[in-house]
Amino acid sequence: MSDSISNLTEVSMLYIEEVVAEDKLAKGDAYVHVFHFNQTPARGHGIPFKFPLRKGESFAVTKERLLSRINLAQDREAAKKAKFFIVPSGFSKPVEIVDSDVLTEKSFGPYDYIGIDHAIRGERVVRDVNAGVGIKITG
Numbered sequence: 001m002s003d004s005i006s007n008l009t010e011v012s013m014l015y016i017e018e019v020v021a022e023d024k025l026a027k028g029d030a031y032v033h034v035f036h037f038n039q040t041p042a043r044g045h046g047i048p049f050k051f052p053l054r055k056g057e058s059f060a061v062t063k064e065r066l067l068s069r070i071n072l073a074q075d076r077e078a079a080k081k082a083k084f085f086i087v088p089s090g091f092s093k094p095v096e097i098v099d100s101d102v103l104t105e106k107s108f109g110p111y112d113y114i115g116i117d118h119a120i121r122g123e124r125v126v127r128d129v130n131a132g133v134g135i136k137i138t139g
Contacts, residue, residue, distance in 0.1 A: 031050045036070070
């Protein structure tokens with residue numbers, strides 16, 4: 001997934017993070033945008049990020065990696081309450097992701113996201129998921 005900086009405006013908010021070795025893509029892997037929301041995708045919160053999907057990996061495994069990434073893996077009660085959706089661009093009807101899904105076999109558009117529905121835990125509220133753009137820096 002490659003984003004052009006020519007699409008940025010003067011008021012674009014950027015989030016920059018280093019790509020760690022385990023997040024680098026292998027053949028057949030892909031990045032997907034991920035964001036947090038509470039009850040409806042229009043109520044986004046937290047910081048959006050890019051996340052690697054592994055070829056052939058069931059969502060049950062992907063979900064554990066996602067929960068670890070957002071620091072919910074240790075809080076099993078909060079992790080059980082979290083729900084995961086494919087949120088198409090334009091916030092049309094989200095599709096819930098089930099553990100048997102293999103996300104690399106799904107078709108994601110450039111502005112489709114994985115949405116994680118979970119309660120806000122003291123995080124800054126971001127109302128527009130497109131207000132911030134995650135950037136990965138590879139060495």
